Amino acid sequence: xxxxxxxxxxxxxxxxxxxxxxxxxxxxxxxxxxxxxxxxxxxxxxxxxxxxxxxxxxxxxxxxxxxxxxxxxxxxxxxxxxxxxxxxxxxxxxxxxxxxxxxxxxxxxxxxxxxxxxxxxxxxxxxxxxxxxxxxxxxxxxxxxxxxxxxxxxxxxxxxxxxxxxxxxxxxx
Numbered sequence: 725x726x727x728x729x730x731x732x733x734x735x736x737x738x739x740x741x742x743x744x745x746x747x748x749x750x751x752x753x754x755x756x757x758x759x760x761x762x763x764x765x766x767x768x769x770x771x772x773x774x775x776x777x778x779x780x781x782x783x784x785x786x787x788x789x790x791x792x793x794x795x796x797x798x799x800x801x802x803x804x805x806x807x808x809x810x811x812x813x814x815x816x817x818x819x820x821x822x823x824x825x826x827x828x829x830x831x832x833x834x835x836x837x838x839x840x841x842x843x844x845x846x847x848x849x850x851x852x853x854x855x856x857x858x859x860x861x862x863x864x865x866x867x868x869x870x871x872x873x874x875x876x877x878x879x880x881x882x883x884x885x886x887x888x889x890x891x892x893x894x895x896x897x
Contacts, residue, residue: 794823
């Protein structure tokens with residue numbers, strides 16, 4: 725009920741974390757510098773200091789390219805990259821498609837629907853499905869950019885009607 729809610733004003737500002745270059749001391753927004761301590765625990769060195777000394781940033785071992793591949797991801801990735809090559813887009817980088825989550829679930833029919841449809845045997849009591857999360861990335865200037873995300877529910881041959889062999893998009897971004 726509403727009495728569990730607390731009335732508040734949306735006027736708080738979250739401070740943005742900064743990182744300091746280990747060599748020149750330059751201060752930058754952590755998100756603008758694309759620095760994450762877990763990936764680069766030795767600290768932050770700005771692009772200017774890297775260029776001056778002729779060094780490059782240590783490779784991010786948590787890149788999209790290194791995520792586990794699946795048959796579905798490989799198939800979609802191949803189709804997208806072939807399409808981009810056929811369209812002659814030399815500026816387009818390689819696209820990586822990854823299925824980052826996949827699990828089997830079952831949806832149970834709610835009581836109101838159950839009394840109306842399940843008890844009269846018009847509908848099954850439960851529907852098994854597989855939920856998947858697919859994401860597409862493109863490497864731009866050495867940074868993985870996620871430009872597409874989709875969550876789906878796949879109902880297979882083993883699922884009773886009306887959901888037999890159906891795919892529902894539950895989220896698209």
